[in-house]
Amino acid sequence: MAEIKLPAMSPTMEEGTLAKWLVKVGDTVKPGDVLAEIETDKATMELEADDGGVVSELHVEAGAEGVKVGTVIATIAGEDEEPAPAKKPVAEKAPEKAPEPLKGHGDEKAEATVTESPVIKAEAPQPPAPSGPTKRQTLREALRDAMAEEMRTTPEVFVMGEEVAEYQGAYKVTQGLLEEFGAQRVVDTPITEYGFAGLGAGAAMGGLKPIVEFMTFNFAMQAIDHIINSAAKTLYMSGGQMRCPIVFRGPNGAASRVAAQHSQNFGPWYASVPGLIVIAPYSAADAKGLLKSAIRSPDPVVFLENELLYGQSFDVPEGDDVVVPIGKASVVRSGADVTLVSYSIGVGVALEAAAELAKDGIEAEVVDLRTLRPLDTATVLASLAKTHRMVVVEEGWPVCSISSEIMAVAMEQGFDDLDAPVLRVTNVDVPLPYAANLEKAALLKAADVVAAAKKVCYR
Amino acid sequence: MARTPTGKSKAGTMEARGGWPRPDEPQRYSASRDELLEYYRQMVLIRRFEERAGQLYGMGMIGGFCHLYIGQEAVVVGMQAALEQTDSVITGYRDHGHMLAAGIPPEAVMAELTGRAAGISKGKGGSMHMFSVEHGFYGGHGIVAAQVPLGTGLAFAHKYKGDGGVAVTYFGDGAANQGQVYESFNMAELWKLPVIFIIENNQYAMGTSVNRSSSEDQLFRRGESFRVPGLQVDGMDVLAVRGAAQTAVEWVRAGKGPLLLEMKTYRYRGHSMSDPAKYRSREEVAAVREKSDPIEALKKEIIDGGHADEAALKEIDKAVRAQVTGAADFAEEAPEPELKELYTDVLLGRY
Numbered sequence: 001m002a003e004i005k006l007p008a009m010s011p012t013m014e015e016g017t018l019a020k021w022l023v024k025v026g027d028t029v030k031p032g033d034v035l036a037e038i039e040t041d042k043a044t045m046e047l048e049a050d051d052g053g054v055v056s057e058l059h060v061e062a063g064a065e066g067v068k069v070g071t072v073i074a075t076i077a078g079e080d081e082e083p084a085p086a087k088k089p090v091a092e093k094a095p096e097k098a099p100e101p102l103k104g105h106g107d108e109k110a111e112a113t114v115t116e117s118p119v120i121k122a123e124a125p126q127p128p129a130p131s132g133p134t135k136r137q138t139l140r141e142a143l144r145d146a147m148a149e150e151m152r153t154t155p156e157v158f159v160m161g162e163e164v165a166e167y168q169g170a171y172k173v174t175q176g177l178l179e180e181f182g183a184q185r186v187v188d189t190p191i192t193e194y195g196f197a198g199l200g201a202g203a204a205m206g207g208l209k210p211i212v213e214f215m216t217f218n219f220a221m222q223a224i225d226h227i228i229n230s231a232a233k234t235l236y237m238s239g240g241q242m243r244c245p246i247v248f249r250g251p252n253g254a255a256s257r258v259a260a261q262h263s264q265n266f267g268p269w270y271a272s273v274p275g276l277i278v279i280a281p282y283s284a285a286d287a288k289g290l291l292k293s294a295i296r297s298p299d300p301v302v303f304l305e306n307e308l309l310y311g312q313s314f315d316v317p318e319g320d321d322v323v324v325p326i327g328k329a330s331v332v333r334s335g336a337d338v339t340l341v342s343y344s345i346g347v348g349v350a351l352e353a354a355a356e357l358a359k360d361g362i363e364a365e366v367v368d369l370r371t372l373r374p375l376d377t378a379t380v381l382a383s384l385a386k387t388h389r390m391v392v393v394e395e396g397w398p399v400c401s402i403s404s405e406i407m408a409v410a411m412e413q414g415f416d417d418l419d420a421p422v423l424r425v426t427n428v429d430v431p432l433p434y435a436a437n438l439e440k441a442a443l444l445k446a447a448d449v450v451a452a453a454k455k456v457c458y459r
Numbered sequence: 460m461a462r463t464p465t466g467k468s469k470a471g472t473m474e475a476r477g478g479w480p481r482p483d484e485p486q487r488y489s490a491s492r493d494e495l496l497e498y499y500r501q502m503v504l505i506r507r508f509e510e511r512a513g514q515l516y517g518m519g520m521i522g523g524f525c526h527l528y529i530g531q532e533a534v535v536v537g538m539q540a541a542l543e544q545t546d547s548v549i550t551g552y553r554d555h556g557h558m559l560a561a562g563i564p565p566e567a568v569m570a571e572l573t574g575r576a577a578g579i580s581k582g583k584g585g586s587m588h589m590f591s592v593e594h595g596f597y598g599g600h601g602i603v604a605a606q607v608p609l610g611t612g613l614a615f616a617h618k619y620k621g622d623g624g625v626a627v628t629y630f631g632d633g634a635a636n637q638g639q640v641y642e643s644f645n646m647a648e649l650w651k652l653p654v655i656f657i658i659e660n661n662q663y664a665m666g667t668s669v670n671r672s673s674s675e676d677q678l679f680r681r682g683e684s685f686r687v688p689g690l691q692v693d694g695m696d697v698l699a700v701r702g703a704a705q706t707a708v709e710w711v712r713a714g715k716g717p718l719l720l721e722m723k724t725y726r727y728r729g730h731s732m733s734d735p736a737k738y739r740s741r742e743e744v745a746a747v748r749e750k751s752d753p754i755e756a757l758k759k760e761i762i763d764g765g766h767a768d769e770a771a772l773k774e775i776d777k778a779v780r781a782q783v784t785g786a787a788d789f790a791e792e793a794p795e796p797e798l799k800e801l802y803t804d805v806l807l808g809r810y
Contacts, residue, residue, distance in 0.1 A: 158619070184619065190649070195608050195642025202612020205597055206547065206626075208619055229602050230609060237588035239581030240804035242597065274805050298807040327810030374810050 002051055004035065004074040006067050012117075012256045012307060013040045017065045018073060027055045035074065036062075041311050042171055053078045117256045117308050118440040119395060124312040125351035127332035127368065130285045130322075134315040140173050142288035142316050143249075143305065147174070147211060149320040150295040151181055154209060157295055160187040160200055161213030161250075170215045171251060171310055197223030197248070201230040204246040204300070211295065214250035217266045217304065224269075231300035232275030247294045249303035252280070253345060253395050254443060256308065260431035265396030267343070270302040271372040271405070277326055278373040280304040282347035284314035286370055289324025297326065304372075306345045329376035331383065335363035338453045339383040341406050342393035343369040346444060350393045353449035362457055372402055380406060381414045388419040389456040395444045398426040420456040425449045481688035482710045482718065488537075488701035492766045498540065498697045499761060500775050502532040502754050505556040507783045508565055509728075512555065512572055516732045520791060521572045525586045528556035530727040533753035534659055535560045537700025538627060541708050542595075545622050549597040549610040550629035552587035553659075553726075557629065561594045565782060569790035576796040577789070583800065604630055604637035607656070611643040614654035614717075625711050626654045633664025635678050644685040644717070651716040655707045656682070658721045659694065665730040666738035679721035687717050694722030695751045698760075725751070 006016060017039040023029055034046045035055075053076040060073045067073065137145075151157045158181075163170045165178040165188040178186040189196040193214065200210040214220040220227065231244045254263040271278045277299050281287040287305065294301040332347060333354050340350040347368045354364035365383050369376065384390050390410055392403040403424035410422045428442040490498065509527040516525050528535075531553075539560040542548070550557045558568050563579060571578030571589055579589050587601040597613060600606040610628025617624035634640065635658050647654050658678045662669055669676050679689035692703040700722065707718045725747045729736050761767050 190642075190645055192642040192645065194639045195611075195646055198605060198608025198639060199612040199615055199643065199646060202549075202597075202609035202614075202626075203616045203619070204612070205609065206613040206616030208616045225602060225605060226608070230600070230605055234590070234598070235807065236804045237580055237584040238590040238598070238804075239579070239583050240807075241580070241592055242590045243807060277806070277808075277810070325810070326808070371810070 002053065002076045003072045004076060006069050006071045006073050008069045009038060009040045009045050010042050011258045013069060015066050015068045016040045018060050018062060018067055019044060021058060021062050023055050025055050025058060029053060029055060118443045120308050120345055120348045124348045126314065127283050129315040130317045133318040135318055136313050137284050137316040138311055138313050139284040139287050140171065140310040142284035143173050143291055144175055146288045146291035148177060148180060150292055151185060156209040158185040158187060158208065159211045159213060160189055160196060162189055162191055162215050164188060164213050171307060193219050193222040197226040198230060200246055201226050201244055204244045205242055209245050209295065211247045211249060214248065216262060217250050217252040218262050218264055227302065228273050232273050236275060243298055244300050245298045247301045247303055250305060251307040252304035253306050254432055257434065257439060259434040263432035267304055267372050267396060268401045271402060276373060277301040279371050280344040281370055282344055282368050285316045286324050288316055289322055290370060292323045293326050304344065309345055327371045327374045327376055329370055329379040330368045331365060332368045333366040335365040337362045337364060337387055338389040338391065338457055339365045339367060339387045340391050340393055340449065341367045341380055343372060344395060346393045346395045349444050349446050349449060352446040353453065356446060356450045357453055362453060364453060377409050380409065384410055384414045385417045388417055390422045391449060391452045391456060392424040393449050394426045396427055398424060398429055401426060423452045423456055425452050479686045482706050485690060485703040485706035488698045488705060490698060495761050495766050498536050499757050499772065500779065501536045501560055503776060503779045505532045505559050506754060507779050508559060509555060511783050511787050515787060523585055525732045526553040527728045528553055531659060531661055531724045532556060533697035533700050534694045534722045534724055537697045538704045540701055541704035542627065545624035546627060547595045547597055547613045547624060548627045549606045549613060551603065551606055551631060551634060552601050554589060554599045558589055558596060561596045563591050563594050563596065565786035566789045569786040570793050573790040574795065575790060575793035577793040581800060582796040604634035604640055606630060607640045608643045611647050611652060611654055614652035617653050625708060627657065628654055629657045629659055631664065632658060632660040632669050632678060635681060636672060644682050644687050647717040648685045648687050651714060653711045654717045655711055656717060656719045659724055660721055661724050661726040679719060682719040687719050689719035689721060691721045691723060694724035695753045697753055697757055
């Protein structure tokens with residue numbers, strides 16, 4: 001008897017949906033036969049039999065959501081074994097508790113599982129809900145809607161990248177766009193980052209408004225010459241004549257267990273370059289509103305997403321014309337005792353730390369930078385003037401980082417407001433290791449933020 | 460004259476031609492008297508302009524890197540003559556000639572070289588970074604081969620907008636060894652983009668000859684793996700270039716996808732003004748000047764063909780000299796940019 005367990009089908013997969021059984025009890029299967037279709041956070045995949053035999057039991061019914069990796073989903077009797085008598089064709093229920101279905105979004109296929117990681121909890125801490133009517137959406141859906149809405153109103157906007165069209169996006173962010181806008185505007189490229197980043201920049205110079213998706217920003221290092229030398233500098237070098245309105249977007253920062261070459265925060269790299277706009281949102285509402293602003297901007301934008309946040313749900317304003325201004329930070333939690341400054345996934349860590357600190361009577365103010373260039377130093381300094389203490393929280397390396405920059409700003413422009421040195425809590429200054437315990441030790445943690453905040457409060 | 464090389468190929472008798480469609484061998488262009496005189500005028504303008512730029516560099520009026528186009532004039536003049544208003548042109552850092560051929564006033568180019576406010580980039584770009592969207596000239600790019608995917612992107616925009624335009628993308632034999640060139644060939648052919656790739660093969664990538672840097676030194680074949688047809692053209696003969704340009708523009712504008720033209724040419728001067736010139740002999744340079752100079756050849760053709768006499772050409776020479784002197788005087792006297800320009804043109808939006 002062989003037990004078939006739900007395998008992890010992607011680095012971030014913790015659970016999946018058993019979309020469809022392709023075998024039934026009593027069927028004889030050969031190695032390689034497809035047993036079931038499994039929907040993961042990234043794609044719908046086929047589960048194949050490793051060994052031949054007779055299907056003796058199916059433990060999970062078709063359509064079950066939230067089936068944890070490792071759950072036994074079927075039993076196959078070896079070919080020389082007696083098949084076990086099937087008591088009932090399909091188990092009544094999935095053995096693991098399925099999460100509440102996500103509400104309020106149109107495309108069920110885009111529904112995705114939430115990834116738990118050392119950095120972010122299964123349910124990301126929520127910023128205050130936006131004003132006005134909202135709907136609950138995952139971040140990936142919000143990004144998709146932002147692109148679709150802008151493509152509907154502006155014919156020059158098109159999306160290009162690896163697997164953005166027929167595959168529906170390596171992380172499902174471009175899901176459905178091909179169907180609505182066609183292959184002329186949703187362009188699958190060869191694996192050719194250097195080439196298509198340059199081609200996109202040239203198309204922007206020629207009057208279009210490209211959205212260039214990098215499957216992850218790790219691969220954009222192959223293309224960084226065009227982001228910086230071609231896109232960022234042309235306006236200046238041409239004395240203001242030649243524009244390059246382009247958005248380079250994709251996931252950035254550490255994902256889960258993909259090790260050093262696929263886990264890096266490039267925010268500080270791009271934020272150091274004059275001529276670029278750099279955006280790194282936390283919530284789905286900000287991601288949508290800022291991506292719309294980025295697409296409308298006449299300047300080149302690097303838009304840094306986070307894979308671990310794609311499946312997280314947030315309240316997003318209703319309506320297709322709600323934008324968030326570029327260059328404005330947001331106070332996502334008010335407090336009088338200490339300021340926690342962060343961006344992207346670090347905001348979730350800061351909010352988690354703030355909740356812990358409140359238990360000890362310390363009220364932290366959390367500032368989400370949202371845009372890394374131009375940096376909203378006014379909001380940061382105003383918060384510092386209120387709390388007199390500051391900790392910078394960054395999922396990334398400490399050296400020459402956004403933290404370094406915020407600390408320098410506090411020193412240069414907020415010195416008189418400081419009652420304690422500014423501290424930073426970041427990832428450990430090493431390439432990200434693979435082993436689970438080492439990875440956990442290397443990444444940003446709320447407990448360290450709590451400790452740093454207590455330190456600057458002399459508690 | 461356009462030709463398909465035979466004996467010179469390392470591949471010997473191996474035929475590089477695949478079974479996919481390709482244009483007919485181009486014919487040398489049969490130009491009218493007015494066209495001949497105009498090509499002559501443009502080539503002389505580029506030559507005199509570049510000589511003057513070299514002098515200004517020597518006087519310290521031009522700083523940094525400065526790459527002169529002397530010897531290669533027939534390439535850009537022959538190509539530009541076949542283009543329409545809707546077309547776009549992009550090249551690398553040896554760009555002065557391309558700008559003059561595109562009709563950009565010599566004063567604005569020279570003033571950019573001297574770093575003045577009246578320069579085409581307000582003095583903020585310099586020799587390698589000049590642009591004029593108004594003239595369909597998209598730069599002027601300082602990173603070797605970066606203009607190749609950018610030009611492919613211009614072609615993508617032409618096709619997307621359906622404006623009938625063609626993107627002419629120049630690069631050198633040195634750039635031809637960069638990987639992004641082949642990424643561009645692949646996408647251009649895959650998507651049938653209206654782009655003419657032009658390798659200006661002046662034989663040397665800085666000081667490294669094509670033979671010392673290229674496993675396939677017949678550069679017109681470099682597109683074959685991507686089914687981009689290639690033609691080799693005598694880049695020292697403006698009428699051969701003009702003929703090849705005709706063939707290329709017709710092919711590409713008809714939606715048949717990209718075409719690669721290898722222009723066999725030669726630069727008389729160093730790679731840049733700081734070239735030690737140790738990698739080739741004086742005799743080699745002198746021999747090319749003597750036997751293959753594009754301006755002398757056209758001059759002879761004009762006179763021998765009875766299109767104009769020596770006196771008429773001297774008139775053109777004189778007018779060009781006056782124009783270049785005027786541009787140089789302007790560029791020397793024009794004021795530098797105001798200091799506030801330091802902070803302008805970084806971003807367009809207000810954030």
